Amino acid sequence: MFTKRRVAALGSATTAAVAFAIGGAAFPAPALADGPETPAHVASAIEEQSWVELTEGDSGYRVIAVGYFLKESGHFGGEVGLDYTPELTEAVTGYQEDRGIDASGNVDAATWEQLSDDIGLVQQGDPRADLVTGLQSSLYDLGYDLTFDGRFGPATENAVASFQEEKEVDADGIVGPLTFRAMYGEGAQS
Template sequence: MIVHHTATGNRDDLSLDWAYTLSRAIQNWHMDHNGWIDTGQNFTISRGGHITEGRHRSLETLRGGVSFVHGAHAGPANGSSIGIENEGAYVSVAPTDTLYESLVDFCAYTCHQYDVEPARIFGHRDFMSTQCPGNVLYGMLPQLRRDVADRLGQSPPPLRWPTVIRGDGGERVRTVQHLLRHHGAGIAADGGFGPITENAVKAFQTDAALNADGVVRQETWQELILALRRGSAGEGVRAVQRQLHYQGFTTAVDGQFGPGTDRSVREFQARHGLTASGVVEPPTWRALVA
């Protein structure tokens, strides 16, 4: 399952009529403008929570549970996923509760029909260089996976490294920037992912022999992070402290891993079901930035 946003306006019309109108408008655009045989995505969820079929026979195959319709929504991932477009633009605001509830229901049903785990819910940006499904909706995917697992009576899925991309803002971006600074980049840790940060990411990726696309995914995270413990100091510690602070811990942000940071790290680890070792290693980093 690949989650998208339509990047269209956040309208107040929550009616079924509008959901149909939107669905047809997308179909017209994809056929008349893009020259495709039908709508690109498999399903569309309106801000009113109404789910409409996109590409023909998507619903029939989903009900059957053995095959799916090959759509056009996520480039290289088209052949192994179904695309769910969510009406609206979620770069800086969250979707309506009604939309989110429909998305949970729909993903739970899809997981059940195709016998796939909620951990297999992704965002468009996990596969292509795009903002989609917006910083805010993308940031809700860990919660979505947990809610879907809960709906299916399954235990919570493991956390994934988030994809961070140009145009994003917030604490996760600041963490990337602090880590880039640790690795020698002369950039500001201002929480805004603009061209300067993107260039710093590309330079870092080149040095680390990674694909220099400027997008921070799992492989780049794994090279960026470092093990930290009591006595550590510097930009990496600052990144951890800022995340802890942001997540409600009363931690000083001074770049010094002292007893206060140690206490907060252990508490954070305990809350997230991790070994409360006080050592910040990959599982703790992943939980910090998820």
């Protein structure tokens, strides 16, 4: 699948060509996400993992993450918790409507894909505190000792890199589309 963030992996030559085409402005090369040396068979296996559908009444780290992701986007103003509440269903529905996705209120494959696209790359220094807290909470639940402080610092970068190593993703400490899917798709906890 080719998403906006995959464009970042095309490299600085493409970036330079795009910069020239839009007025010659020089932009720094985008960060590579999910490690440029991730073996193709690993990337394919992760991309083939099904998304875990979430519905009202579910609980777990994915629910917490969705709550924080929607809080960051301004769609959820409630208290983020372990349970998929009616308030979270309402927030998911609003997010889906705003993004032109079937507004089921369930976090389905299309919703996960849109969240992944909207989140983009997340790396050290990212200022999106609720988003980072959601990732930190997920990494903690996946076995990494982290404080949920909303700051993507060295400890969070190291946890992301360790998770990537575990999943055989070339560890760069950046959450991109492949790492995001590895964290929230089927098999994340194995």
